[in-house]
Amino acid sequence: MKSLHARHDPLADTGFQLRVLTQAEAEGARLVPFAQRLRESGLLPLRPTTLQTMQLNVGKMCNQTCRHCHVDAGPDRTEIMTRQTMQLCLDALARTDIEVVDLTGGAPEMNPDFRWLVEQISALGRQIIVRCNLTIIVANPKYHDLPEFFARHGVRVVSSLPHFSAARTDAQRGEGVFERSIRALRMLNAVGYGVEGSGRMLDLVYNPSGAFMPGSQAALERDFKQRLAREHGIVFNSLLTITNLPISRFLEYLLESGNYESYMQKLVDAYNPVAAANVMCRSTLSIGWDGQLYDCDFNQQLDLPVAAPAPQHIRDFSEAALSARAIVIGQHCYGCTAGAGSSCGGATVNE
Amino acid sequence: MEKATYYNPADLAKFGNITEWQSEMGNKFFAYYAEVFKDGALTEREKSLIALAVAHAVQCPYCIDAYTTDSLQKGADEAQMMEAVHVAAAIKGGAALVHGVQMMNKAKELAM
Numbered sequence: 001m002k003s004l005h006a007r008h009d010p011l012a013d014t015g016f017q018l019r020v021l022t023q024a025e026a027e028g029a030r031l032v033p034f035a036q037r038l039r040e041s042g043l044l045p046l047r048p049t050t051l052q053t054m055q056l057n058v059g060k061m062c063n064q065t066c067r068h069c070h071v072d073a074g075p076d077r078t079e080i081m082t083r084q085t086m087q088l089c090l091d092a093l094a095r096t097d098i099e100v101v102d103l104t105g106g107a108p109e110m111n112p113d114f115r116w117l118v119e120q121i122s123a124l125g126r127q128i129i130v131r132c133n134l135t136i137i138v139a140n141p142k143y144h145d146l147p148e149f150f151a152r153h154g155v156r157v158v159s160s161l162p163h164f165s166a167a168r169t170d171a172q173r174g175e176g177v178f179e180r181s182i183r184a185l186r187m188l189n190a191v192g193y194g195v196e197g198s199g200r201m202l203d204l205v206y207n208p209s210g211a212f213m214p215g216s217q218a219a220l221e222r223d224f225k226q227r228l229a230r231e232h233g234i235v236f237n238s239l240l241t242i243t244n245l246p247i248s249r250f251l252e253y254l255l256e257s258g259n260y261e262s263y264m265q266k267l268v269d270a271y272n273p274v275a276a277a278n279v280m281c282r283s284t285l286s287i288g289w290d291g292q293l294y295d296c297d298f299n300q301q302l303d304l305p306v307a308a309p310a311p312q313h314i315r316d317f318s319e320a321a322l323s324a325r326a327i328v329i330g331q332h333c334y335g336c337t338a339g340a341g342s343s344c345g346g347a348t349v350n351e
Numbered sequence: 352m353e354k355a356t357y358y359n360p361a362d363l364a365k366f367g368n369i370t371e372w373q374s375e376m377g378n379k380f381f382a383y384y385a386e387v388f389k390d391g392a393l394t395e396r397e398k399s400l401i402a403l404a405v406a407h408a409v410q411c412p413y414c415i416d417a418y419t420t421d422s423l424q425k426g427a428d429e430a431q432m433m434e435a436v437h438v439a440a441a442i443k444g445g446a447a448l449v450h451g452v453q454m455m456n457k458a459k460e461l462a463m
Contacts, residue, residue, distance in 0.1 A: 165428040208424070215425040219395055223426050 001065040001174070003074040004249060011252050012072065014303040020255070021246065021331040031268050034333045041273035045326035046282070051319060053284040055102040055344070056081065056089055057297060058114065060289065062106040063139045066160075066173045068207055068250040070301050073106040081289040083113045085314065089287055090120050092317035102284075102344060104131040104297060109143060122153040129156045131205075131344075135177055137184040147191045156201040157193055158240070158344075159185075162209045164227035172209040185234045194236040203238045205346075211259035213266060213339055214241035217347040240346030243267070245298050245335035267334040275341030278348035281327050287314055295327045297344070298335075304328045363413045396425040403432060404439040 004012040011017055038044040060077035062069075093101065101121045108114055108130060121128050130150060137146050150157055159181075163169045166178035185202075189195060194202035204224060208214050221239035228234040244250045246264060254260040286294040291314040294300035310325035311318055341348030370377030388398050399422045406414030422432050 163426070163428060165430070167430075168428050206426075210423060212420050212424050216390075216395060219390065220426045222394070223396060 001067070001074075003065065003072045003076055004252060005072055006074070006076040009252065011248065011255075014301070017247055017251060017302060018330065020251065020260075031264055031331065034329055034331050034337075037268075037271050037273075037334075037337075038276060038329065041276050043273075043276055046279070046329055047326065048323050049282045051096065051098055051283060051285060051323065053100040053102055053280075054089065054093060054096075054098050055104060055284055055286045055297060056086075056117075057104050057106075057286065057288055057300060058086070058108045058111040058117070059106045061110045062133065063110065063136055064107070064133055064174055064177065066249070067253055068172055068209075068244050070245055070248045070250060070298060071106060072248045072301070077106065079289045080111055081113075081291075083116065085289070085291040086113055086117050086120075088291055088314045088317075090117075090124070092314055093121070093126065094124055095317075096319055098126065100127045100129060102129040102131070104344075107133050107136045109136050109146060115149065118149070118153050118155065127156065128153060129158055132157050132159045132184075133173075134159045134161065134181040134184040137187055138180050144187070147188045147193060150188075151191050151193070151200055156203070157188060158203045158205060159188075160205045160207065161185075161224075162207050164224050164231070168209045172207070182232050182234065185228075185232070185236070189233075189235060194234070196235075202236045203240055204236050206239055206241045207244055211254060211257065211263045213243055213270065214342070214347075217241040217340065238346070240344075241340075241342070242344070242346065243335045243338055243342035245332050247298060247332050248301055264331070264334070267338045270338035271334060272337060272339060272341060272349060275339070275349050276337040278341055278343075279333070279336050280343035280345065280348070281336075284344075285322065291315065293317075293322070296336075298332055299328055299330075302330070302332065304330065358412050360413075360416065363416060366413070396422070396427055399425050400427055400431060400435040404435040407436050407439040408443055 035044055038046060057071070059080035060071055060073045061075070061080055062071075062073035062077065063075060065074040103114075103117070105111070109132065111117075118128060118130070132146070137143050160173070161169065161181055162172045169178035169181065170176065188202055192198035192200040194200070206214060206220055206224070214220065217239060220241060224239050225236070228236070246254055246260070246267070251260070254263050281295040281299075284296060286297050286300050288294060288300050292300075293306045293310070293312055293314060294304065295306055299305075305312055305328075306322065307325050307328050310322050336342045367381070370381070388395065388402075393401075399418055402414065403418040403422050406418050419432065422435075
């Protein structure tokens, strides 16, 4: 499968995506505008809390083309963060107390300066998260030592595995992905990742493989741990459940399968004001491959930069100016505020 | 206009409205219902699969829609869901067949 971008699909135009998302609103407000729900919850305008996480999207290049990918990443995407932009991020990071740097993509490891970046962040003493798609570890011999490299720099590995069954995983992420993911998990386990007491953290990410919301994070974690241990001898630390947001290739799936309206209604009906108060954009700054600043990775993929007068590019980074901004919201934000909430760290509301 | 079927999928979302005409009993039913499906000696996922099987046994299209979605949400896969349907089929089939013993008893009683 090619990316929307390579197929010249209308959905590759983020303006088109935003029109789809706001259409129901325009046609008589059948779906309540998200801003209205936030206002009712006393959260409008949505303001940042303390900046805890800098999330760097180091490129859209990926060895996989998952059907739900909100980045529209794939082997045909060439956008990649340069070392110069990385240096700007590091300079900004050094001037702050930001605790966590969250590296994402695409497959972040495919950026030629990825290892250099990890070494630099590690030298600054910040916690590093790498959002590893697992299969990259076994995709090419040059990546086989990634588990050791991660371990050397104290990286917390967060990896997508949609399901403990091969069929459900492959349906979302491509034929053979489950088997390759299991091989990669074994390599991570072999250097201590996910093993209790090792201090090497391996979390798995569960995205529903279809037009439904994630169930209880605790219950799914229990099932995943039991099945992966029993059937594959694999261990991990935590399972993070993430709701699929109705953008990019998941939006394509929703529209093509006829599930768009019912899925949106499901999200709207499940709006949770407690989850809305805990959204990750309040404590995260998202930086695009070209250094542009966004409130979250989803806004980034919809070309919705941080609101002016906050700085728009990492070269102009100012924590004070950014902390005064109003976070940009839209109908897609229902995805992060439904049910137990959804963030890059999983559910945001305790069950 | 005449409906094509007695069942309308949109009616599932109106299930809660049954409390309008008998709120006390309706509310008690929903409170009980919520309690039944909580994690207990059985997990929520196991209860959802039981509900899916029962939905097929009682042939309730609303319940089949609801518990297919719910089973997926709770992490069940297609193999588990189809096995649940087979459990329902086995019990329904078995229930019909076991009455064959009654038929045989009666036939033996009547026949020479």
